[in-house]
Amino acid sequence: MKTELHPSHTRGTADHGWLKTAFSFSFAGYYNPARIHFGALRVLNDDFIAAGMGFGKHPHDNMEIVTIPMKGAVAHEDSMGTNGIINAGDVQIMSAGSGIYHSEFNASQTEGLELFQIWVMPKLKNITPRYDQRTYNPADFKGQWKTVVSPLGTDIDSLQVNQDTYFNITEIAEGENLSYALHGAQQGAFVFVIEGGIEVAGEKLGRRDAIGISETETIEVKASTAGTKVLLIEVPMVW
Structure with a gap:
């Protein structure tokens, strides 16, 4: 294990x-x-955006972009004609592919917005851009890994992306153990503590600590x- x-x-x-x-x-x-990427995982930004503020229309291409609001809501608009709100409890995916413009703002004029924006480098370049989002029930995460993002053509209960990546979220009680099996020898996992604390790979991690793990078949989290x-993000280490 590395x-x-x-x-x-x-x-x-x-x-x-x-x-x-x-x-x-x-x-x-x-x-x-020393911190350019972990395998195909290129960006994990932990953002706070003030009320009414955000990013005006700007371009992206050849990147798989996942947004996970933790508190508040994002107002999204893009050049594909998508115009909507992504709330806490939702997960959004945007495959930028051959090129897309979008804007994202805090949808509230009074409350702050907290979110994770995560970029994964794509498997195939210059695909037709695509957008999707899904709402998850908090109960889905209790005591188990819930896959919210998976490769195209796999888990129909998750958002699908143009890479061999799996985003998994869990909420576990103190002392509870979970095992995670990687999807092949060339895969690794970036384990990120959103809240609380865990023991994993011989390390003790607290809130917002993370660890990249590769060259193993399974990962045990307590x-x-x-x-x-x-949040456990499985990605190919070579792509």
């Missing part, structure tokens, strides 16, 4: 007033040559505190 520890305090940060971000990997004005919530 591991790569990412304590929360080692993340890059930016504070633009209306936007406060912690970067797991090099992004925008933050550059760390919750060390109550109300533990974990």
Whole structure:
């Protein structure tokens, strides 16, 4: 087993007033040559966006972009004609493919927005752009890995993307153990603690800590505190 520890305090940060971000990997004005990507996982930004603020229309191409609001709602609009709201409890996928423009704003004029924006490098380039989103019941995550993103043509109960990647979320009680089986020898997993604490791969992780794990078939996660919530992103290490 190979591991790569990412304590929360080692993340890059930016504070633009209306936007406060912690970067797991090099992004925008933050550059760390040791933190460019984990396999095909290129971006994991932990964002706070002030009421009524956001990003005006801007381009993307050849990237799989997943947005997971944790508090509040995102107002999304894009050049495919999509115009809607992504609420906490929803997961959104946008395959930028051959090119797309979109905007994303805090949908509230009074409350802050907290979200994760995650980019995965694509399997095939220049595909036709596509968009999807889905609402999940909080009960879906209790005591099990719930797959919310999976490769095209696989799990019909999840959003599907143009890469061999699986996004899994769980909420586990203190002392509870969960096992996760990787989908092949070339796969790895980035385990990110949303809330609470876990023991994994011989390490103790707290809120917003993460660890990259590869060269193994299974990963064992044990919750060390109550109300533990974990995001596990499985990606190909070679693509």
